[in-house]
Amino acid sequence: MLNDHTNSKLFNYSKPLSNFETDINNDLNIEEVFAKINKTQSAYGAQFLYNYLLTTNYFIDTGMIEEDQRKIENLRTPKLDNLLQKANTYRDSHVIDLLHAKLELPKWIKILAIVPILLYAIGFVGILQNNLLILSIPAALCCNTIIYIWSKRELLYHMFGLSALRKFIKIAKHIHQIKSDLKGIKSDSAPNLSISTALFFQDFNNSAGKEPITGTIIETLKLITNIEFYSYWYCISKIQDNNKLLLDQYNYIGYIDMLLSLSSIEECYNTCKPQFTDKSKIDLKDAYLPLIENCVTNSIYSENGRVLITGANMSGKTIFLKQLAINIYLAQKLNLCFATHAIVPKVPVYSYISISDSLAEGESYYSSELNRIKHIIASCKKKPGLVIIDEIFKGTNRNEQVAMGCSVLKHLSKTAANTFASTHDIKLVNLLNDFENYYFEMKYDSNNYFFDYKIQKGNLMPKNAIKLAEIHKLDKEIVSDANKLYTELSMQ
The missing domain is CATH 3.40.50.300 (P-loop containing nucleotide triphosphate hydrolases)
Structure with missing residues (x-):
């Protein structure tokens, strides 16, 4: 199970609770209840269930929940369970951060990002003509180094979500194929192929090079070409163009995972349908x-x-x-x-x-x-x-x-x-x-x-406060005085 911080991410993007709502959640120990009964398989499901229990963002009629649970259990496959189970890593929990991110490139970065391309082109001409234009290549490397350092500092957090987004889209497409037709939360369509294609370079950058030598080579290529930077911002533009669709899919997958978890809760505890x-x-x-x-x-x-x-x-x-x-x-x-x-x-x-x-x-x-x-x-x-x-x-x-x-x-x-x-x-x-x-x-x-x-x-x-004091071995003189005083007060 992911920790409380990652489970509460979707909740953090929801409408803030009033003090009264927070007090009720605390009175009922809803966070502890969530931790106890959470049987979801994916990060998306855990975040959805946490948000659903603690807020009123969604009102799903219990009749719909019962019908949807029955439907999704009938359509449940080992592949669906396997896909959800694989989406339960720290990186998967950051997908929701990426979908809510409002990212804009600084103008100086936009300008600087074009410069290395031009310098490399000039340097290539210098190589062909064997002249001083070749010096533009080191200049391009300097520009790329600045962009690379800036990217690592400013974009690293969202890299986690982006590296897991390809997995999310795969799950969304599979769920769309099984045509669950749920009533509690609906989904009209799966994310289109253009987003998946846009993620190719970013997915490669984050999955390749786990060995030290390979990793060093990959990082050097990224520094020289800054392909990570360009693919990142291309992906972000696609995500922002399809933001509502992706957010709807996120909640839809989370809802399905929550429905599947209800069966697990019923297996683990003595429960009944009200x-x-x-x-x-x-x-x-x-x-x-x-x-x-x-x-x-x-x-x-x-x-x-x-x-x-x-x-x-x-x-x-x-x-x-x-x-x-x-x-x-x-x-x-x-x-x-x-x-x-x-x-x-x-x-x-x-x-x-x-x-x-x-x-x-x-x-x-x-x-x-x-x-x-x-x-x-x-x-x-x-x-x-x-x-x-x-x-x-x-x-x-x-x-x-x-x-x-x-x-x-x-x-x-x-x-x-x-x-x-x-x-x-x-x-x-x-x-x-x-x-x-x-x-x-x-x-x-x-x-x-x-x-x-x-x-x-x-x-x-019943009267037991004084007796409990005696059982807890409070000073005998105090207990004796309390008994006498209690008798006097009772007679008044």
């Missing part, structure tokens, strides 16, 4: 988070889509919320869920999980919480979605936390499609009568405390 509903109903059976090895599965059923989760510290509330959000997100993106059964709504996911203050911007934790809630409420007004909230308004005092939390969650229950929230406060549970209640607990067995990480129906509010 059923979608227009209602708020959510029904997940044996769902799990693929980021966690041997993750405990959980099932959840909610008819109205309003759920409040309580439970002991470290018992699994946050993991469950992420598991729910990621599965519903992937259901709509890839038409798969990490579960044995899934009925979910087709709605965007809005999250409030990982909140942090910003010292650089002078923003407190509570200000960050308010800003996230503002974005969620505004987004729900435009398009109701699944709202995931983990411990709302932790950055303020308890009474205001309950008052603000209750008010916000009541509002979201009217405007959001689904609202799932966790809390430690029984007061909030008692105030939100319209929410279904589930909980996690810490269990006790043979003088040991443990978690089973299984969600249960009900509103149990």
